[in-house]
Amino acid sequence: MTYKNNFFKSALFAVTLGLTGGLVATPALSEGVGVEAELQSWSFAGLFGTYDQNQLQRGFQIFREVCSSCHSANLISFRNLSEEGGPGFTEAQVKALAAEYIIIDPEIEAGERAAVPADRWPAPFETELDARGSNGGALPPDFSVLAKARGISQKFPYWALNYFTAYQEGGPDYIYNLLTNYHEAPQDVEVPDGKYWNAYFGGPISMAPPLDDGFIEYVGEGNGEVPLTTEQYAKDISAFMMWMADPHLASRKQMGFRTLTFLFLLAGMMYLVKRKLWANVEH
Numbered sequence: 001m002t003y004k005n006n007f008f009k010s011a012l013f014a015v016t017l018g019l020t021g022g023l024v025a026t027p028a029l030s031e032g033v034g035v036e037a038e039l040q041s042w043s044f045a046g047l048f049g050t051y052d053q054n055q056l057q058r059g060f061q062i063f064r065e066v067c068s069s070c071h072s073a074n075l076i077s078f079r080n081l082s083e084e085g086g087p088g089f090t091e092a093q094v095k096a097l098a099a100e101y102i103i104i105d106p107e108i109e110a111g112e113r114a115a116v117p118a119d120r121w122p123a124p125f126e127t128e129l130d131a132r133g134s135n136g137g138a139l140p141p142d143f144s145v146l147a148k149a150r151g152i153s154q155k156f157p158y159w160a161l162n163y164f165t166a167y168q169e170g171g172p173d174y175i176y177n178l179l180t181n182y183h184e185a186p187q188d189v190e191v192p193d194g195k196y197w198n199a200y201f202g203g204p205i206s207m208a209p210p211l212d213d214g215f216i217e218y219v220g221e222g223n224g225e226v227p228l229t230t231e232q233y234a235k236d237i238s239a240f241m242m243w244m245a246d247p248h249l250a251s252r253k254q255m256g257f258r259t260l261t262f263l264f265l266l267a268g269m270m271y272l273v274k275r276k277l278w279a280n281v282e283h
């Protein structure tokens, strides 16, 4: 009897724990998210995914011409732009690009100098106070690893399936959906001055819609046919931000695949060795 009693008690406890866990976890999961994310197909998804060099160049153009006037990217150096697996600029192009920027350098007499490829990407504001001052009190987050710091929330069973599909594109999917969901606020909602309604953010955000159809002409070969729409811009900048946050993604995937192939072959060889060793043993 006591045994049974205890059993029911623990079962009840487990169920209650599960329910409370679920209740507590649900608001945290859906926090800040209004509409469901529309998942995009990314060239860098899946087991063999790699970055699309042209797309990274377009994303960089948007970063440079639009986002970098508010957002810093403190971990990125100019020279990263010519490294393998990235946007694929030549060293000469990167050198010329860097020379267009000024670096404040208290260690030299002039106090400032032209940037070189080894320099980090210069921040748009000198201090956080300046950044907030220009953005109605809100701080535009640094871009370096932002694509890894954000992700979409999915309902069960979709997030569970991600373990099998190797889905890792939650960051770029989040950024894409954020950038493409600036809409009119619902009628019963009042958006404070200096804020903008974003249906994916699930409320007012302090960033004005940074993209608009046709507002950037893409330069560079191979980009002539690319549509000049908010959706396309959003996709390109999201891909570029993913590259910034995870520049070695492609080589890591390759290494993973090679390792798996090696282990598979090794397993086959070990099996043959085992058969040979035990061939003359009675068993």
Ligand code: HEC
Residues within 6 Å of the ligand: 062, 063, 066, 067, 068, 069, 070, 071, 135, 138, 139, 140, 141, 146, 150, 175, 178, 179, 204, 205, 206, 207, 208, 210, 211, 237
């Ligand atoms: C005029 C300044 C400005 C520009 C230009 C700008 N942003 Fe922002 N951004 C902000 C501010 C301010 C925030 C913080 C918003 C908040 O916390 O409400 C922000 C936040 C963000 C966030 C984080 C949202 C979150 O989940 O917290 C992302 C992602 C983002 N911006 C992407 C971009 C991209 C991509 C571009 C270029 C296409 C861009 N921003 C251009 C000011 C700007």
